[in-house]
Amino acid sequence: MENVRLQISNSTAQTDRTAKRITVFAGLYLLLAIVLVIATQWNLGKTRRELVRTLKSIDTVHLLQVRLLTVERYAQAHVLTKSDGSLQAFQENRKGVQELLDILGDWLRDNPVPGLTTDGIHPLIDQELELLQSIVTHDEPESLLVEHEATHDALEQELGKLLSQLDERLIAVGLERSEKLNAWIFGIVVLLGMGGWLAAMLFGWRKGRTEANKAE
Numbered sequence: 001m002e003n004v005r006l007q008i009s010n011s012t013a014q015t016d017r018t019a020k021r022i023t024v025f026a027g028l029y030l031l032l033a034i035v036l037v038i039a040t041q042w043n044l045g046k047t048r049r050e051l052v053r054t055l056k057s058i059d060t061v062h063l064l065q066v067r068l069l070t071v072e073r074y075a076q077a078h079v080l081t082k083s084d085g086s087l088q089a090f091q092e093n094r095k096g097v098q099e100l101l102d103i104l105g106d107w108l109r110d111n112p113v114p115g116l117t118t119d120g121i122h123p124l125i126d127q128e129l130e131l132l133q134s135i136v137t138h139d140e141p142e143s144l145l146v147e148h149e150a151t152h153d154a155l156e157q158e159l160g161k162l163l164s165q166l167d168e169r170l171i172a173v174g175l176e177r178s179e180k181l182n183a184w185i186f187g188i189v190v191l192l193g194m195g196g197w198l199a200a201m202l203f204g205w206r207k208g209r210t211e212a213n214k215a216e
Contacts, residue, residue: 047177054170057107061163064100067093068128068155075132090136094129101125116165124155 074090077083105118131148138144 043180047173047180051170051173051177053107053111054166054173057104057111058163058166058170060100060104060107061159061166064097064104064125065156065159067097067100068125071097071129071132072152075136078136087136090132094133097125097129111169116162116169118162120158121155121162124151124158127151128155 071090071093074086074093078086078090101118101122105122108117111117128148128151131144131151135144135148
């Protein structure tokens with residue numbers, strides 16, 4: 001009889017130790033799950049913001065190209081018509097170019113890619129606007145057309161270069177986001193596996209505990 005009681009006592013002690021281990025593993029599992037979720041959300045959020053910033057930069061460059069073309073068209077219209085309406089539209093769109101340039105600078109300011117800035121286009125845009133202003137106010141604007149054409153071509157080249165860099169950055173950010181999502185899915189699979197293992201351990205502990213109680 002004493003041997004039976006001793007066996008039951010040892011079995012109960014063993015079951016209690018197993019329960020403590022399961023509790024420790026469950027706590028570690030929960031902590032790991034929380035850390036993984038927080039880290040994943042932070043990384044995905046950072047990548048998402050970078051993706052949005054790059055897309056906004058591309059859109060702003062396209063708007064800048066359209067606005068520059070509009071400024072040039074109103075300058076030509078004023079040279080031909082000398083109307084106050086075309087001059088006012090020219091000045092308003094010229095101001096709009098500067099505003100878009102500032103917006104683009106803000107989008108690119110925190111970009112981690114070296115050289116992805118407005119440094120290449122900023123002086124050319126300033127020169128383009130000054131030449132167009134001179135064409136609007138000059139008595140013989142034809143004398144400035146050659147210089148304007150050279151500046152315009154250089155500016156278009158720099159804008160195209162910037163768009164190419166932004167497109168490459170967009171692809172890189174998209175790949176980075178995809179890799180992070182894959183890592184997150186892998187982490188979830190691992191956690192689910194660990195959860196299944198803990199559930200099996202818990203089931204075994206409960207079964208052992210029930211058998212020990214019946215034996216008592």
